[in-house]
Amino acid sequence: MHAELEELARLERLVADALTAADPVAELRRAARDESLPADLRAALERADEDGVRLSALLVARLRFERLMQGSRAAARWFEEDARAFTEAFRTYHRSVAPTAPFPGEEGARFEEWLASRRDEV
């Protein structure tokens, strides 16, 4: 049972990687070739519907965006003033900062920290 749970945990990590990747389908297909997973799980990943995977990744990003809009007045203001520039920044944020905040306030704080660190780099 312990080995099975380890396999399921590995599967969970691979699905999370895919759904936050720029190309979720390519990432999931790559996961399907991971020989450390048992054949039935690899087959399930291989057969996962491409459009459904892409839509799920879009919804994951959208839910994070909504959480951020609720959690950061600065982010909401930026989006209102310049939706295109904000969307570009959000896309980079979503790819580079793992979504570990379940609540809007935490997401907002994390986004603002990330933004400040980028300004410091510039």
Add this chain to the structure above:
Amino acid sequence: MIGVGLTLQPEDAYLDLLAGVIREEPDYYEVAPETLWRAPDPETGGELRPNGFHARFAALRARTQRPFVAHGVGFSVGSVAPERARRARWLARIEDDARVFGFEWYTDHLGATVLDGRELLLPLPLAMTAAMAGVVRASLVELQTVVPLAGVENSVFYFHLGDPLDEPAFLGRILDGPGLVLLLDLHNVHTSAVNAGFEAWEYVRRLPLEKVIEIHLAGGTQSDPAWLHSGKVLRLDSHDHAVPQEVWGLFERVLPLCPGLRGVTLERMEGTVGEADVEPIRAELRRARRILELARAR
């Protein structure tokens, strides 16, 4: 049997527009507990605190004395190795909420919303193995330490890890224990059936219907063709439109097969209710009640 319920959403516009309906129509209310919480406060040891809507709903409970049920999405019953501190924080908060609201039962979504520590919020599909059924059951047993009747809802997944028609048997394995219950979401069945191309009733008839404690009725819409490179359109479980006829049909058909049913909840999402929606929502609650009463009279 408690009767017909309505979801309460933490949004002023929703609560104000639907105030008359909320006051006059439902026999009970359903809340998503985590939408009534604020982020953990590091100064108080990271515990979860109630937000302003928590107090507003608690006042409604005190005023109406109507039952409340809980339906969350963030407990993530399918996380393989959930972070213990997070679980403990959530259970402590749910326990406090259960004292305030007297939850009749607590359900979460089948699937995982926290994967490898990442909070993705969307219920994502599980490998339907015996080991995974054990993981979900163990999560529900943890929930039962604070709300004795605990269960899962059949979620909408936009992709599956296996045959979606194997999911009813998977749910049966998960819920094989005392006090473990099923929330049957008929719009989710309809949505999954449309998207994955199976017969909705074929899914419903395979479920452990003796475990159904609650039924969800809802509507949805379709994805924008521009969202996917393929241009394909998928049905969404967006709770933003009227309950479709297919869902009413499933409701009438399944009712006589659910001996343990205690509530039928109409779901509606915040941000989707305008003035023109108020009377149709009232009519949907009344339609649900009529169908329920007819089924019980037979």
